[in-house]
Amino acid sequence: MRIAVIGSCTGEKAVDCPNRLTLTDLADPDRLAERQRQLAPFMRPAAQMYLGDQHVRMMRGVESLRRSLGPETVKVWILSAGYGLIEENRMIAPYEATFNAMGRRAAAAWAEKLSVGRGIRAAIVGVPLVFFLLGERYLGAARPPIVPGPGQRLVFLAKPALEGRLGGRGTTVVPAGMIEARKYGCGLVGLKGRMLQLLGKAVESEGPDLLAKIEGDDSPATLLEAIDREVWRRGQAG
Numbered sequence: 001m002r003i004a005v006i007g008s009c010t011g012e013k014a015v016d017c018p019n020r021l022t023l024t025d026l027a028d029p030d031r032l033a034e035r036q037r038q039l040a041p042f043m044r045p046a047a048q049m050y051l052g053d054q055h056v057r058m059m060r061g062v063e064s065l066r067r068s069l070g071p072e073t074v075k076v077w078i079l080s081a082g083y084g085l086i087e088e089n090r091m092i093a094p095y096e097a098t099f100n101a102m103g104r105r106a107a108a109a110w111a112e113k114l115s116v117g118r119g120i121r122a123a124i125v126g127v128p129l130v131f132f133l134l135g136e137r138y139l140g141a142a143r144p145p146i147v148p149g150p151g152q153r154l155v156f157l158a159k160p161a162l163e164g165r166l167g168g169r170g171t172t173v174v175p176a177g178m179i180e181a182r183k184y185g186c187g188l189v190g191l192k193g194r195m196l197q198l199l200g201k202a203v204e205s206e207g208p209d210l211l212a213k214i215e216g217d218d219s220p221a222t223l224l225e226a227i228d229r230e231v232w233r234r235g236q237a238g
Contacts, residue, residue: 002129010051147170210222
């Protein structure tokens with residue numbers, strides 16, 4: 001595995017039911033197991049469960065990277081406010097939970113119960129290049145800063161105002177705010193997914209060496225310039 005992509009859950013889901021899992025269900029392993037048995041017809045792999053704009057675009061970017069690098073080279077993790085950090089193939093049931101609806105203390109306590117911070121740090125050990133597509137509350141659940149290991153590059157697509165909490169040696173903070181939303185023709189909700197989607201296409205166009213250049217750059221310049229070139233190519237083709 002060369003790349004890990006960590007995205008967030010979305011409220012829009014592929015299947016729904018009137019008795020979604022609640023925080024009460026999710027907090028008790030025995031209760032959760034029983035409720036999941038009841039909801040078995042509605043369960044899906046995590047990668048297929050979420051239909052929010054960011055997730056859908058992110059997965060398109062992942063598909064492009066896998067076409068360029070091979071199917072086993074990119075690992076996807078999803079930070080779920082219900083289940084914690086989960087792999088893309090983890091079977092999950094529809095649930096009602098989001099860090100965005102919790103107060104900061106409540107979100108921190110729930111993230112601790114789900115072992116979010118420890119889970120993320122364990123998941124990325126030894127992965128040379130890691131992309132984080134997380135909003136502010138979801139980043140908060142990860143308890144930054146996340147310190148990269150030797151030879152590791154952590155790339156955060158985030159609001160520019162968060163750079164002070166995320167930046168450091170081995171870390172690249174790529175601005176993903178209003179300016180980028182206008183530039184790349186996407187709403188803020190789906191912007192991070194859109195940027196990874198464009199990067200995936202750029203790697204398809206230019207080859208895997210582009211990723212090596214991103215790994216070696218503390219600044220966001222290499223990644224942003226690659227996205228801009230892909231936007232230009234699309235404009236020329238269209």
